[in-house]
Amino acid sequence: MxxxxxxxxxxxxxxxxxxxxxxxxxxxxxxxxxxxxxxxxxxxxxxxxxxxxxxxxxxxxxxxxxxxxxxxxxxxxxxxxxxxxxxxxxxxxxxxxxxxxxxxxxxxxxxxxxxxxxxxxxxxxxxxxxxxxxQSDELYLSVGDTYRLQNLYRDAIQAYRQALMLNPDNTLAADNLRDVRERVNDQYRRMMEQERRIDEDPADPTRYAELASIQLDMHRYDEALSLANQMIALDPQGRAGYDMLAAVYEQMGDAEQAAEIYQRIANQHPEDPDVWEKLGFWRSLQDRTNEAIVAYERAVELDAQRTTARFSLAEAYLEADRYADALPIYQNMVDTGEGLLQDDDLAAAFAGLAEAYNSLGRHDEAMRVSHQLLERFEDDPEGYYQLAVAYDGLNRPNDAIENYLNAIDADPLNADYYNDLADTLLTEKRYDEALEYAQQAIAMDPSLTVAYETLAQVYDALGRGDEAEEARIQARELRSATGA
Missing domain, CATH: 1.25.40.10 (Tetratricopeptide repeat domain)
Structure with missing residues (x-):
């Protein structure tokens, strides 16, 4: 027991x-x-x-x-x-x-x-x-709490109700349900007040925008979209309606529609770097990397000091295997970022620079940059990781293993760290350890295709052919599902 x-x-x-x-x-x-x-x-x-x-x-x-x-x-x-x-x-x-x-x-x-x-x-x-x-009321309570933290009140209400149906004595579910009800009632009060303001001047698009924002808070997307379209009808040449339309699609996570609206806004307002940056973001989510690069390049051209756009452009270059293009962006941020960038941004710039060097096979330079990163920001996981990758590239497996472990200690949630460590342990014929870390990589991210491929190689080395084939089948199914 x-x-x-x-x-x-x-x-x-x-x-x-x-x-x-x-x-x-x-x-x-x-x-x-x-x-x-x-x-x-x-x-x-x-x-x-x-x-x-x-x-x-x-x-x-x-x-x-x-x-x-x-x-x-x-x-x-x-x-x-x-x-x-x-x-x-x-x-x-x-x-x-x-x-x-x-x-x-x-x-x-x-x-x-x-x-x-x-x-x-x-x-x-x-x-x-x-x-x-x-039948677990405790799980439904946790579901309700998670929805409540995201202001998804209607979903939270359903979860709390289910918890109470399973266990009427669940006092936490009852208390939290009352709390959510009060929040919903407050939203409705705000909504009705804004409806009255629209009635006072139905031709004012800004009043529709405020109501649409309330509807977004309530995750009532159809109503918010309708209001955004009313704003466009009232002011077809204005931008506010399109901005609201984009905001709704953003919150819905609809990459295709969000990108389409931002493309339209960019065509109408080509000198706005913020619009180009947002367009680049949604093009990236569509896996349209080259179009994302064009948008990010335009954002940086319009505002050379726009840190987020520069980072996004460099990341898109890495995604497109244009490592030589990413390198000077990261180098510039490292050279000029002291005192201008937040610590997290400066650390990310060092990590990006090291990754670009590693991707170009310039591992000695990647090591130098990784050491600089770790000197400035102790125990930075990406610093250890890029250092490990550099050691791997220089055929120094023991040093690579040590730094993969350091990266995992600093960030235990990164599945790539476990998989790359497993791969290095495999080359060193440390099969039991390789198996452990390949399995941990899959546990952390069951969609990480390369981890199944690593696992298959480990099983092959251990003479466990049936399990190796099963891992390969899983890898093929994932690749087929993602189109990779």
């Missing part, structure tokens, strides 16, 4: 969810290869709220049996108690990969995603949990 221990999620208000440490047997003196003994010792430490010791014990349990999903889960839970959110997320994802029926992993993982603002991943995780346990 598993012991249960509940706590409140420190990163989420009005939301309590269970954190269960898994215990199986009584404590006994652990042996290095005895995962069960380390699990029991970890549970004992957790019961005494010594989570650092618990984490150390669960790490030993994982080392003893890397395929033990519950050991992974327990380690992630201890890391969650210690505030190591990203490490905990990585651990829960691996636990789910090993045991897709471990329902508590979905609950804790979804809540952690919500804590760091990854709401789409949070909702996806909760929905996966509900497929396993459709």
């Amino acid at each position: 598993d012991n249960e221990q509940d706590t409140q999620n420190s990163g989420s208000s009005n939301n309590t969810f269970p954190l269960h440490f898994v215990s199986r047997e009584e404590m006994r003196e652990p042996d290095p290869a005895d995962g069960q003994a380390w699990t029991d010792r970890g549970n004992n430490a957790a019961a005494n709220e010594d989570y650092e010791t618990a984490a150390e014990c669960f790490e030993r349990a994982v080392a003893a049996d890397p395929e033990d999903a519950r050991a992974r889960y327990n380690l992630a839970l201890a890391q969650q108690y210690l505030g190591d959110t990203e490490l905990a997320i990585a651990g829960y994802r691996r636990a789910i990969d090993l045991d897709p029926n471990l329902i508590d992993s979905y609950i804790n993982l979804g809540n952690l995603y919500g804590e760091i603002g990854m709401y789409e991943e949070s909702l996806e995780t909760f929905q996966q949990g509900l497929e396993l346990d459709p």
Whole structure:
């Protein structure tokens, strides 16, 4: 019987969810290869709220049996108690990969995603949990809270109602439902007040714009689109209606329509760099990289100091394999950015410059830039990653492995880091370690096609041909689905 221990999620208000440490047997003196003994010792430490010791014990349990999903889960839970959110997320994802029926992993993982603002991943995780346990009022409560954080009140109401149907005594669901109702009522009051203002002057397009903004807040897209079109009808030559139309499509995530509207605005107002930059963004989302480059180039031409457009242009050049074109943009930002760029932007410029050098095969220069980045911004994950790539390119695998590990420590959520580390470990014939990191890459991003290809190569090296073929089939299916 598993012991249960509940706590409140420190990163989420009005939301309590269970954190269960898994215990199986009584404590006994652990042996290095005895995962069960380390699990029991970890549970004992957790019961005494010594989570650092618990984490150390669960790490030993994982080392003893890397395929033990519950050991992974327990380690992630201890890391969650210690505030190591990203490490905990990585651990829960691996636990789910090993045991897709471990329902508590979905609950804790979804809540952690919500804590760091990854709401789409949070909702996806909760929905996966509900497929396993459709009667969980706790999961519906978490779904409602996630929707509420995004101001998706109608969806939140439905989730809270479902939680209460399953458990009428769920007081948090009842309280949060009342809170959402108040917010919805306030939105309706604002909407009716703006409707009255339009009635006072139906020919004023700006009043429609304010009402459309309220409708957008309420995620009532059809109404907002209708209002934007009314603005265009009232002032066909004006820009406000088209700006509102673009804003609606942006919030809807409709890349095709958003790009079409921004193209129209750019044609009418060709001297506006902001419009060209937004057009470039939506063209990028359409995978129309060359058109995105043209738009970004125009934005930079109109405003050479426009940092976001310069970054986007350099990234688009990298996407198009135009590394030599990306290089001077990043170099200029590195040379002139001190005191002008925010620290995050300056670090990104160094990382982009190192990536451009690595892509050009100029690994010594990539190393130099990566070291400069790490000297200025200690433990920057991209600094370690680009350094590792450079070492790989220079055939220094041990140094590459060390820096891939450093990158993972700094950013445990980046699936590419795990996959590239697995690839290097594979070349060094460290097959068991390569298998672990390839599987972790897939756990972090199940859509990462190259990770399945790496996994297949590892299985081939281990003589596990059937599993290698299964991994290749998954890779082919992903490539077919994405058109890659």
